[in-house]
Amino acid sequence: MIRTLYQIEEKVLLLKKKFRIAVAWAQDKNSIGAIYNAVNKGFVEAIMIGNSTDLISICKKENIDEKLFTIIDVENEKIASLEAVRLTKKGDADIVMKGLVGTDKFLKAVMDKKNGLMLPNAVLSYVGVMEIPSYHKLLFITDPAVIPFPDLDQKIAMAGYAIEMARRFGVERPKIALLGASEKMSRHFENSVDYAIMCKMAERGQIKNCVMDGPLDLFLACDKNSIAVKGVETPVNGDADILVFPSLESSNPFYKGLMLFANGELAGLIRGTEKPVIVISRSESEKSKYFCIALSCLMA
Amino acid sequence: MVLKNLDDLKKLVEGGPRKKLVLAAAQDQHSLGAVVRAREENIIEPILIGDKELIHNICLSNNYNIDGLRIVHEPDIEKSVEIAVKMVSNKQADILMKGKIGSPSLLKIVLNREWGLRTGNLLSHFALFEVNTYHKVFAVTDVAMNIAPNLKEKIAIVNNGVGCLNRLGYIMPKVAVLGAVEMVNENMGATLDAALLSKMNQRDQIRNCIIDGPLAFDNAVSLESAQYKGIKSEVAGDTDLLLMPDIEVGNVLYKSLVFFAKAKVASIILGAMVPIVLTSRSDSEQAKFDSILLAAAASK
Numbered sequence: 320m321i322r323t324l325y326q327i328e329e330k331v332l333l334l335k336k337k338f339r340i341a342v343a344w345a346q347d348k349n350s351i352g353a354i355y356n357a358v359n360k361g362f363v364e365a366i367m368i369g370n371s372t373d374l375i376s377i378c379k380k381e382n383i384d385e386k387l388f389t390i391i392d393v394e395n396e397k398i399a400s401l402e403a404v405r406l407t408k409k410g411d412a413d414i415v416m417k418g419l420v421g422t423d424k425f426l427k428a429v430m431d432k433k434n435g436l437m438l439p440n441a442v443l444s445y446v447g448v449m450e451i452p453s454y455h456k457l458l459f460i461t462d463p464a465v466i467p468f469p470d471l472d473q474k475i476a477m478a479g480y481a482i483e484m485a486r487r488f489g490v491e492r493p494k495i496a497l498l499g500a501s502e503k504m505s506r507h508f509e510n511s512v513d514y515a516i517m518c519k520m521a522e523r524g525q526i527k528n529c530v531m532d533g534p535l536d537l538f539l540a541c542d543k544n545s546i547a548v549k550g551v552e553t554p555v556n557g558d559a560d561i562l563v564f565p566s567l568e569s570s571n572p573f574y575k576g577l578m579l580f581a582n583g584e585l586a587g588l589i590r591g592t593e594k595p596v597i598v599i600s601r602s603e604s605e606k607s608k609y610f611c612i613a614l615s616c617l618m619a
Numbered sequence: 620m621v622l623k624n625l626d627d628l629k630k631l632v633e634g635g636p637r638k639k640l641v642l643a644a645a646q647d648q649h650s651l652g653a654v655v656r657a658r659e660e661n662i663i664e665p666i667l668i669g670d671k672e673l674i675h676n677i678c679l680s681n682n683y684n685i686d687g688l689r690i691v692h693e694p695d696i697e698k699s700v701e702i703a704v705k706m707v708s709n710k711q712a713d714i715l716m717k718g719k720i721g722s723p724s725l726l727k728i729v730l731n732r733e734w735g736l737r738t739g740n741l742l743s744h745f746a747l748f749e750v751n752t753y754h755k756v757f758a759v760t761d762v763a764m765n766i767a768p769n770l771k772e773k774i775a776i777v778n779n780g781v782g783c784l785n786r787l788g789y790i791m792p793k794v795a796v797l798g799a800v801e802m803v804n805e806n807m808g809a810t811l812d813a814a815l816l817s818k819m820n821q822r823d824q825i826r827n828c829i830i831d832g833p834l835a836f837d838n839a840v841s842l843e844s845a846q847y848k849g850i851k852s853e854v855a856g857d858t859d860l861l862l863m864p865d866i867e868v869g870n871v872l873y874k875s876l877v878f879f880a881k882a883k884v885a886s887i888i889l890g891a892m893v894p895i896v897l898t899s900r901s902d903s904e905q906a907k908f909d910s911i912l913l914a915a916a917a918s919k
Contacts, residue, residue, distance in 0.1 A: 515818035
């Protein structure tokens with residue numbers, strides 16, 4: 320079982336495989352650094368698509384041998400995104416990664432109906448996995464990046480993606496908490512309605528391979544003491560593997576807050592695509608980007 | 620105690636003080652017959668309100684013994700109901716029964732805002748069935764009053780039914796929320812409400828019972844069916860109370876049980892200050908008697 324973000328890399332190395340990653344608009348110091356690290360470890364081959372002059376000059380500055388990469392020179396970020404997606408769809412790459420390009424432009428290429436990477440009828444969503452020193456295990460969270468206000472079908476898809484990822488980490492029957500402000504059902508909290516429906520679906524086997532409960536507040540989801548104090552009977556029991564958030568506005572500050580104030584680390588991935596898609600904020604550290612690369616190889 | 624048949628209700632009223640039943644617009648042969656018999660069997664102490672002369676004539680020609688019975692003479696039908704209702708609200712009677720008046724007219728008077736029998740609860744119909752193919756009696760609600768209850772109304776209907784079963788000695792009655800299938804289906808509203816009711820029960824927002832749903836009728840009443848389908852449920856196969864999705868399903872089920880399965884049935888209206896016996900002309904004499912018996916057993 321993978322218990323830390325560093326162990327993702329160990330698991331990937333055991334696969335003894337080289338994953339080909341196409342990076343769109345790749346002339347970014349942190350992206351190059353992270354990719355270089357993965358290439359050095361021997362599990363990645365990189366296709367860097369971008370402004371080759373800038374790319375090479377960054378490599379020189381960082382003491383990185385640019386000959387380790389296949390470099391494709393393109394004019395702008397839009398073409399870089401299209402090319403990265405095209406190569407991946409064609410099978411010349413296994414994974415596509417966003418470099419310096421804006422997320423919206425990049426996802427536009429990914430989501431293109433004809434040339435994009437979306438699975439038919441799939442929900443595009445994002446699953447993150449967090450390592451938080453004060454929590455006793457890795458915590459999968461969804462969706463901190465893509466869907467602003469998920470409806471029931473999107474929540475079901477989000478849960479499914481998170482379950483799939485947790486299982487890849489070796490958590491056979493992850494405990495999923497569907498998060499709300501309270502554990503009570505209330506018509507004032509529309510999400511609690513979706514949650515009750517999802518729990519029943521899990522009970523009836525319509526959502527598989529998990530133990531699900533919600534609505535639960537964060538304490539009941541992740542803190543055994545609160546369970547004892549509140550006396551709420553829940554199979555998640557303060558031991559959640561997965562948190563499903565009701566909105567982007569709740570999940571995004573959650574993970575950023577943990578990174579800023581609790582030394583949390585996040586790796587994450589877009590789901591709903593034929594091949595793994597790495598989308599990570601341009602401001603993220605080289606280490607975060609490296610974790611995302613390792614995660615994408617694990618999920619490829 | 621679990622009631623095996625409707626006769627078991629007698630055990631609940633035996634030995635206790637006889638409940639006072641007030642029959643409104645008592646000049647009705649069918650109702651009088653059942654009331655007189657229930658009096659003879661020591662189940663109730665009736666008070667008759669209505670046209671004294673008509674009451675005497677009916678009893679004379681049908682050999683009903685009403686010696687020593689309290690009769691309040693009021694030939695006007697609506698006024699007689701008003702007297703009966705006021706008797707109940709003044710705690711002079713424990714059960715209200717409908718005589719020669721239409722149900723809507725009676726209910727209008729029952730719901731009078733000044734001196735009616737309102738408690739703030741929704742009124743609902745509760746029927747108790749005995750069929751020789753099930754191992755105990757089971758209740759069905761609502762087959763006659765609420766046409767297409769929404770979630771809030773369903774909660775009220777369940778609470779009424781559970782309250783009644785609690786008074787009949789069921790500590791944690793098993794409630795099945797009926798659907799056409801046991802799976803949650805977004806296109807079938809009844810299955811969604813069922814999921815919500817189950818969750819509210821888990822969270823102690825609906826108490827004193829165990830709720831599961833959606834359950835299809837076969838899963839609700841047959842453990843074998845439930846096991847065959849792999850449904851894990853505390854309720855399946857052992858249902859005490861079946862919640863109907865709407866009146867059309869409920870009414871057809873009620874009538875098919877009576878006509879095809881030769882079920883015995885007792886029914887009352889719940890949600891007012893006291894149980895109301897509101898049988899229809901087409902109910903058998905036995906059903907009217909059993910309904911009085913149920914009202915006596917369920918009265919506080």
